[in-house]
Amino acid sequence: MNKRGITTAVLIAGSLALAGCGSSSAAESEATPSATTPPADGGTYATVEELKDAFVAAGGSCPAYEQSNIVTLAAESAECSSEAVLSTYLSSSDITQLIQENKDIAEQYDIEFSSWLVGENWVINAPGAEELHEKLGGTVVSW
Incomplete structure (x- = not known):
């Protein structure tokens, strides 16, 4: 050998x-994903900065990273630009609640949101969720 x-x-x-x-x-x-296959559920990230590093490595653009922690229900959140918001959560139920609240707002005000990429404890709200999904895993959520 x-x-x-x-x-x-x-x-x-x-x-x-x-x-x-x-x-x-x-x-x-x-489980650590292989170079070609990410974990199906997207795995977890301990911090929003770790999520940002993975986002950029997967091809996401983050020219103006600022951790603001203003996303409702998030443990940590940051903006990469006016079009890209990253957030981590303490529980998947917080993510479920966030998605439902945003769906309700979209329906009430007839707003179309872009797709989100959702992992086990994180959300990426940025253009190109489908392409990022191929490298990060998780679930693409649209409404």
Whole structure:
């Protein structure tokens, strides 16, 4: 076995050992995506700055990053531009509530919102949600 094969085997064995320490849903959610396949649920980010780094690595534009923490229900939020807002949450129920509130506003005032990319504990409200989905995982939400 060559050096790369040994390294891969050690990483896989370590991942399997760690996966056995928690529930299957936690292991799946926190799994590091491969270079080609992100976690289906988008995984989690500890901070909005980590989400911003992933957003930019996936091709998102963030020319004017400012963490403002003004998004309702978010643990942290930041603006990358007037068209891109990133946010992280303490629970998925907060995201569900945020989406429902925005759907209600859209219906009440006949407003069309752009699609959002929603992960396990994060939301990206920016152009190109469908393209970002391919690299970050998560779910594209539209209304």
